[in-house]
Every structure is written in structure tokens, then in C-alpha cells.
Amino acid sequence: MSTTLADQAGATLTVEGGMFVFRMVMPDLAEGSDATDAALMLFAARSDLFQGMVLWDQYEAIYRVYQRRLAQVCEEAGAFTNLYDPLCQVAASYATVRGVRQHTGEKFVDEAVSCMERVPAIGVLLRGGLLTPKQFRLALDQTAAVIDTDVLAVIDAEAADRLRGAGNLTGPRVTEIVAAVVAEHDADAAQAAREAAKPRKKVVVEPVDGTLADLRVTGTVEDVRLAQDSIDAIIAGVCPDDPRGKAVRRSDAVIALLTGKVFACQCAGDDCPSRAGVDVAARLATVVLHVVARRESLTGESDIPAYLDGFGPITAEHARDIAADTDTVVRDLDVTDLLGGASQPSNGYRPTAACDALVRAVHGRCTHPGCDMPAYRCDLDHVAEYNHDDPAAGGPTCPCNLNPKCRFHHGLKTFVDGWLDDQIVDANGVIWTETTTPEGITVRSRALNHWLLPELGLLPCVHHDAPTTSRPTTESDPGRPRARTAAKHRYRMRMRAYNRRTRERPAGPSSAVETPPF
Known part of the structure; x- marks a missing residue:
């Protein structure tokens, strides 16, 4: 059984007789039902869809009050000043009734006006339950610097289209999808925001208690990313027996660097090479910041x-x-290099440098739903497992079968039974990843940076898929005993093939088949 998140799409919010009426898909709690776990999981994880629907109606309600107040004051000369404008007046009433500060009320009314006037297409996604309130506000933040209304209309429509077709969404994914659209269509606004931010660089010290204080440094994104990676590289130089937590090691490393002290391992072992101090220069030499x-x-x-x-x-x-920048190394990367093969000639399991960089770039982050680990901190995983004994019978080393997974989710797929992932390239060259939980719930996600490398999915593959035409079964073929790992890989390949055939089967009178963008 494969249940998708679309099964909760039946949730609705309507107004009937002056009352809000919620209708949600309830789980099948019948004892012995095969779908019980999946239904319960979907209800627990997705029953909050109504929050976006409710927020949109709240926005619409306060917007209608604002519109009427605006019409009233425009008819009365001297009805308001720059301080007590219509938005301020409506916000004051909202803040009084809600029991919040005036600033909170003005922010809510401003969000409502933006939802209805500035980005109505993104607002529709909030109303439909595709975006949570937090995700919607993140999208608003990315469009705040856009002043040209015509450009904003284009950004709103395209960002809504990308969000609608992105599959699984998280806060960082929403931010990056909208930010990419804004940067492409209003580069001047993005650059102006960048220039306006430069004078805001600062170092702030704030006391925490009698013994601790916060040191906060504000810098450019690339400098901060380099600093963070440098700190992590330095603290990785201590041995596993160091008693400090990661946060404490980071703090000690920063203070040691700024004060000229030695950062050393604090384990009890006399033979630890890092007890005398970590070789900072050697650790920093390994730090690389990737821009594609x-x-x-x-x-x-x-x-x-x-x-x-x-x-x-x-x-x-x-x-x-x-x-x-003089410290930057620029390397050319040609997508057509993959036409000659995506694996190293001496080792079919290892991707070429070009393949490695392109796969990480097009996905951007860990492809497991809900995880936002940067791609260059992830492992490259063969979705369909590579067969070291018979490479022709296993998953190929190819962009169509490789994606980044953080170490935790890579291990989850590899060692925990019941998890199944797949990767599909549709007719438009869009790369989709699927993750199916042990309960049978399938979550689909679009490659985050398809906009950056649209041609990658259109490149013809130079490999041939292993034959997987039979119906999936949990039993091994009679008379052909296999090791447990080999049997598990074989079963997963057959399950992927079966799921793909099911997805591609024409819809019958009583069934609906999802097709990309799902």
C-alpha cells in the first residue's frame, strides 16, 4: 500500500450560517485494518492543514475592515494624520480585542494587506493548506524589498507555481524557492537590500548571567558560512573522548582563536596527539565554501x-x-561531460567530480523530507543500491540514481527495514525523489535547484536499468538463496519497479493516478 499526503487534501474550511465549519479526513481506526498505521500517521502529521485556512480567513476578515476604514477616512478631510492612518486605526482595534501590543496588531494587518494585495497567488497556497502560517511569513519576508508592482506580480505568480509543484516543503525550502525567484526577476532590489545590509555589520556583547556573556558577530553570508565551517573543522580535530559537547567546543575554539590561545583536546589520554593543541592551520586548509x-x-x-x-x-x-575574490578558485563544470559516463573509469561505484558537483548542486540539501542538511555535508547515496558483485544488475552511478542524504537518513534507509526511496526523472527533465515510510506513506519532493540546472534531467543516461518486471514479493526466488542484504536490495528494486508501473497505469473509472508535479 502506498498512501500519499494528498489523501489529506479533503480537509476544508467553510462558513455556514455564520459559523466556521472544519471538515478533515479522519483515520480508519478499524481493528485489523492494513491502513490503520498510515491513517493515524497522516492524521497526526497533517491534521494541522486547517491552520493556514483559518489564517487566510483571518487575514481576509481584517482586510475587509481595513478597506472600509480606508474608504471612510478618504471621504473625510483631516480624518487622520500620518501617525493615525487607517492601518494604525484598524491595528489598534485588533490589538485591543486580541490583547496584544500595537506593534503586533500593525504587523498582522500589514500581513493581511500583503496577502490580499501584494502576493495573492502565494496567499492562495496558504488558504489551500499547502503553506503553514510560518512558511507563508517566510515567503512574505523574501518579497518585502520588491517595490515595482508589475515585477512583484510576476514574482508572486512564478513563486506560487514553484511552491505548488515542489512537493514536500520545509521553511528553508520555501525561503530558497521564493528567494531564487526574487533574485532572478528583481536583481536590483536584491542588490539594494544587500548594500543596505552592509553597514549593519557589528559585534555585540550581551551578558547572559554572572559568569557568561554572548558574543554575536554579524557579517556577510559567505564570511559567516566560512567562519562556521572553520570552527567546525577545528573542533573536529579533538579525539572522540573529549568530554565537552559540540556547542561548548565551538565556544572554546572561537575564544581561543580570538585571544591567541591554544585550543586543545581535554580528554584524559596521555597519548592523544591533540592534547598539546589542535593544528589550526591544517584544519582550516580543509575548509571549502561551495558556490554554484x-x-x-x-x-x-x-x-x-x-x-x-x-x-x-x-x-x-x-x-x-x-x-x-583573490581566495576564490573558479572551476568550469560542463554538464555534457556526463555524456561520456558519470562514474570513474577505474571504479564504477564512484561518481566523477562533475557528476558529484552537479548532483549536489541540483538537490541543494538532504533529499529526505524535512531535512535541510546542506548537500556538501551529505553522503552521495545510490537510490537503487549499487551491486558490487554484478554492477550491471544494480543501481547505476548516474544523476538519475544519485542524491545527497545526511549521515542519519542515509543510515536510516540502509539499516532500518520498511523504508523505501526512489528517484524519478519526468518527461520535462524534472528530478523527483520519493520516500516511503514503514507505514506506507509516500512523500514526494522536487529537486530544489532545478531552476539552476534544468538541463541535467534532460541528459540521456548511458546506462541500462536492471530488469525488474515481476510483482514485488517478500520471498526469495525458490532455489536461489541470497544473503540478507542482497535479498533486501533485490526486494527494494522490485518494489520501486512495481510502484512506478502503478503510478504510470492509466486512471480507471474509480481511480486517480498522480502525475508530476504530483
């Missing part, structure tokens, strides 16, 4: 945004500034 940009963006022929690993989309001009 199209060649035409670096030459100034295009304003297509670039992607900064661990942060998200940045403007083309920002990428050009990074490329011009």
Missing part, C-alpha cells in the same frame, strides 16, 4: 541567481563579487 553559478551569470550576460551551499540563492552580482 551558471557561466553566463559570472560573465554578466545573465542575472540567473547562484546557489551558496548551506545558505541558498544569491544574486548573480553577489556571485561575481565572490568569484573576483
Whole structure:
């Protein structure tokens, strides 16, 4: 059984007789039902869909009050001042009734006006339950600097379309999807925001208690990312027996660097090479900050945004500034290099450098739903397992079968029974990943950065898939005993093939088949 998140799409919010009426898909609690666990899981994880629906109706209600107040004061000369404008007046009433401060009331009314006037297409996604309230506000933040109403209308429509077709959404994914659209269509606004932020660089010290204080440094995204990676590289130089937690080691490393002290391991072992101090220079030499940009963006022929690993989309001009830095190494990457093969000639299991970089770039982050680990901190996983004994019978080393997974989710798939993942390239060259839980719930996600590398999924593969035409079964073929791992891999391959055939089967009178963008 494969149950998708669309099964909760029946949730609705309506107004009947002056009352709000919620209708939600309730789980099948019948004892012995095969779908019980899946139904319970879906209800527990997705029954909050109504929150976006309720918020949209709240926005719509306060917006109607605002519109009437605006019409009233416009008819009365001297009805308000710059301080007590219509938005302020409505916000004051809302704050009084809600029991919140005036600032909170003004923020809510401003969000309502933005939802109805500035980004109505994204607002529709909130109303439909696709975006949570928090995700909607993150999308609003990304469009705040756009002033041109015509450009904003284009951004609103395209961002809503990308969000609608993205599959599984998290806060960082929403932020990066909308930021990429804004950077592409209003590079001037993005650049202006960047320039306006430069004077806000600062170092702030605030007391925490009698013995501790916070040291907060504000810098450019690339500098902060480099600093964070540098700190992590330094603390990785201590041995596993160091008694400090990761947060404490980070704090000690920063203070040691700033004060010129030695950062050393605090384990009790006399033979630990790091007890005398970590070789900071050697650790820092391993730190690399990855930015992926199209060649035409670096030459100034295009304003297509670039992607900064661990942060998200940045403007083309920002990428050009990074490329011009004397410490930056620029390497050409040609997608057509994959036409000759995506694996190393001496080892079919290992991808080429070009394949590795392209796969990490197009996915951007860990492909497991809900995880936002940056791609360059992840393992590259063969979705269909590579067969070391018979490579032709296993999953190929190819962009169609590789994606980044953080160490935890890589291990979850590998060692915990019941998890199944798949990767599909649709007719438009869009790469989709699927993750099915042990309860049979399938979550689909679109490659985060397809906008950056749209041609990757259109490249013809040079491998041949292993034959997987039989119906899945949990039993091994009679007379052909296999090791447990080999049997598990075989079963997963057959399950993927079966799921794909089920997905591609024409819809009958009583069935509905989902097709991309799902």
C-alpha cells in the first residue's frame, strides 16, 4: 500500500450560517485494518492543514475592515494624520480585542494587506493548506524589498507555481524557492537590500548571567558560512573522548582563536596527539565554501541567481563579487561531460567530480523530507543500491540514481527495514525523489535547484536499468538463496519497479493516478 499526503487534501474550511465549519479526513481506526498505521500517521502529521485556512480567513476578515476604514477616512478631510492612518486605526482595534501590543496588531494587518494585495497567488497556497502560517511569513519576508508592482506580480505568480509543484516543503525550502525567484526577476532590489545590509555589520556583547556573556558577530553570508565551517573543522580535530559537547567546543575554539590561545583536546589520554593543541592551520586548509553559478551569470550576460551551499540563492552580482575574490578558485563544470559516463573509469561505484558537483548542486540539501542538511555535508547515496558483485544488475552511478542524504537518513534507509526511496526523472527533465515510510506513506519532493540546472534531467543516461518486471514479493526466488542484504536490495528494486508501473497505469473509472508535479 502506498498512501500519499494528498489523501489529506479533503480537509476544508467553510462558513455556514455564520459559523466556521472544519471538515478533515479522519483515520480508519478499524481493528485489523492494513491502513490503520498510515491513517493515524497522516492524521497526526497533517491534521494541522486547517491552520493556514483559518489564517487566510483571518487575514481576509481584517482586510475587509481595513478597506472600509480606508474608504471612510478618504471621504473625510483631516480624518487622520500620518501617525493615525487607517492601518494604525484598524491595528489598534485588533490589538485591543486580541490583547496584544500595537506593534503586533500593525504587523498582522500589514500581513493581511500583503496577502490580499501584494502576493495573492502565494496567499492562495496558504488558504489551500499547502503553506503553514510560518512558511507563508517566510515567503512574505523574501518579497518585502520588491517595490515595482508589475515585477512583484510576476514574482508572486512564478513563486506560487514553484511552491505548488515542489512537493514536500520545509521553511528553508520555501525561503530558497521564493528567494531564487526574487533574485532572478528583481536583481536590483536584491542588490539594494544587500548594500543596505552592509553597514549593519557589528559585534555585540550581551551578558547572559554572572559568569557568561554572548558574543554575536554579524557579517556577510559567505564570511559567516566560512567562519562556521572553520570552527567546525577545528573542533573536529579533538579525539572522540573529549568530554565537552559540540556547542561548548565551538565556544572554546572561537575564544581561543580570538585571544591567541591554544585550543586543545581535554580528554584524559596521555597519548592523544591533540592534547598539546589542535593544528589550526591544517584544519582550516580543509575548509571549502561551495558556490554554484551558471557561466553566463559570472560573465554578466545573465542575472540567473547562484546557489551558496548551506545558505541558498544569491544574486548573480553577489556571485561575481565572490568569484573576483583573490581566495576564490573558479572551476568550469560542463554538464555534457556526463555524456561520456558519470562514474570513474577505474571504479564504477564512484561518481566523477562533475557528476558529484552537479548532483549536489541540483538537490541543494538532504533529499529526505524535512531535512535541510546542506548537500556538501551529505553522503552521495545510490537510490537503487549499487551491486558490487554484478554492477550491471544494480543501481547505476548516474544523476538519475544519485542524491545527497545526511549521515542519519542515509543510515536510516540502509539499516532500518520498511523504508523505501526512489528517484524519478519526468518527461520535462524534472528530478523527483520519493520516500516511503514503514507505514506506507509516500512523500514526494522536487529537486530544489532545478531552476539552476534544468538541463541535467534532460541528459540521456548511458546506462541500462536492471530488469525488474515481476510483482514485488517478500520471498526469495525458490532455489536461489541470497544473503540478507542482497535479498533486501533485490526486494527494494522490485518494489520501486512495481510502484512506478502503478503510478504510470492509466486512471480507471474509480481511480486517480498522480502525475508530476504530483
